[in-house]
Amino acid sequence: MTQKSIYILAIESSCDDTSAAVICNGKILSNIIANQKIHAEYGGVVPELASRAHQQNIVPVVQQAIQRANIDKKDLNAIAFTRGPGLMGSLLVGTSFAKSLALSLNIPLIDVNHMQGHVLAHFIEEENTPKPSFPFLCLTISGGHTQIVKISNYFDMQVVGETIDDAVGEAFDKTAKILGLPYPGGPLIDKYAKLGNPKAYSFSKPKVGKTDFSFSGLKTGILYFVQKQEKENSNFIEENLYDICASVQKTIVEILLEKLKNAVKETGIKQVAIAGGVSANSEIRKQLKATETSLDWRTYIPKFEYTTDNAGMIAIAGYLKYLDNNYSGMNVSAQARLKVNENH
Ligand code: KG4
Numbered sequence: 596m597t598q599k600s601i602y603i604l605a606i607e608s609s610c611d612d613t614s615a616a617v618i619c620n621g622k623i624l625s626n627i628i629a630n631q632k633i634h635a636e637y638g639g640v641v642p643e644l645a646s647r648a649h650q651q652n653i654v655p656v657v658q659q660a661i662q663r664a665n666i667d668k669k670d671l672n673a674i675a676f677t678r679g680p681g682l683m684g685s686l687l688v689g690t691s692f693a694k695s696l697a698l699s700l701n702i703p704l705i706d707v708n709h710m711q712g713h714v715l716a717h718f719i720e721e722e723n724t725p726k727p728s729f730p731f732l733c734l735t736i737s738g739g740h741t742q743i744v745k746i747s748n749y750f751d752m753q754v755v756g757e758t759i760d761d762a763v764g765e766a767f768d769k770t771a772k773i774l775g776l777p778y779p780g781g782p783l784i785d786k787y788a789k790l791g792n793p794k795a796y797s798f799s800k801p802k803v804g805k806t807d808f809s810f811s812g813l814k815t816g817i818l819y820f821v822q823k824q825e826k827e828n829s830n831f832i833e834e835n836l837y838d839i840c841a842s843v844q845k846t847i848v849e850i851l852l853e854k855l856k857n858a859v860k861e862t863g864i865k866q867v868a869i870a871g872g873v874s875a876n877s878e879i880r881k882q883l884k885a886t887e888t889s890l891d892w893r894t895y896i897p898k899f900e901y902t903t904d905n906a907g908m909i910a911i912a913g914y915l916k917y918l919d920n921n922y923s924g925m926n927v928s929a930q931a932r933l934k935v936n937e938n939h
């Protein structure tokens with residue numbers, strides 16, 4: 596018997612990217628992302644501008660996702676959307692659009708927790724990409740979050756440790772800002788770090804719980820260090836940019852790996868995944884892969900397009916909920932704050 600094709604359209608609008616994807620039985624057919632360039636001028640995301648840009652982008656982005664998937668919207672079986680966490684104004688655009696579309700097509704609506712979406716991106720059907728089995732640990736690292744989660748089943752997640760202040764993406768972006776690089780600076784630090792000496796400078800690491808994180812002190816430490824150096828040499832940043840980037844990145848990656856090692860020790864789980872925007876970082880990918888031989892871990896590293904915010908990850912979470920007939924009521928509302936273990 597041939598399997599029935601289930602088509603789901605997913606919408607992600609939690610922060611500054613408007614994204615829509617179509618998934619068919621776990622396989623992504625399209626994943627369109629409209630980045631909002633406007634925020635670069637302000638050195639960070641401006642919530643008001645993000646909501647407005649979502650309103651401008653959402654119709655063309657959805658249309659493109661359906662077109663690229665080569666389907667008609669009448670073929671859709673459900674609409675999934677990000678309910679939270681995120682910026683309220685941004686979430687409202689996606690939530691209202693998803694509701695209206697589900698109503699007009701008379702098909703189920705499925706709300707997705709953005710944090711669960713990042714983790715569940717590992718279950719997208721991809722050739723030559725093995726999926727983790729339960730239980731596994733996932734280090735979710737993004738511009739808004741830094742946490743280690745134990746995943747016992749698709750929607751059974753428990754926080755093992757998390758940041759007590761800034762997210763790791765903020766550490767990258769704020770360091771970039773100090774160095775005069777545009778927002779978001781994470782990818783640039785990654786790029787320049789490849790050309791520098793990671794041992795050129797050392798920064799002190801935070802002292803927090805074994806599986807918890809703290810990045811606000813590191814950011815301040817980097818700021819004071821750069822200010823002090825600039826007093827002696829006003830061209831310090833320019834002359835040493837690559838070395839500073841490499842040293843900062845090394846410190847951050849060491850912190851992440853150390854906490855992961857502690858979490859593996861604590862839980863006894865040696866299957867380790869990474870997710871979120873910062874999991875695109877080449878050094879964290881390299882170091883995590885190295886643990887397969889050095890520590891006998893099994894590691895799961897997502898495809899680049901599923902690391903930063905994208906609707907593909909919302910689509911797979913929506914599909915898994917669809918298989919469980921786990922639909923939302925029309926009274927479902929956006930939630931700016933939502934923990935990874937909150938399903939409703
Ligand atoms: O998951 P994401 O797209 O959005 C949130 O949910 O926050 O993550 C965005 C974050 C930004 O802080 C960005 O600088 C960082 O991911 N990022 C990186 C890299 N690519 C994106 N950080 C370090 N290295 C990268 N290659």
Ligand code: ZN
Pocket residue numbers: 709713737871872903904
């Ligand atoms: Zn995210």
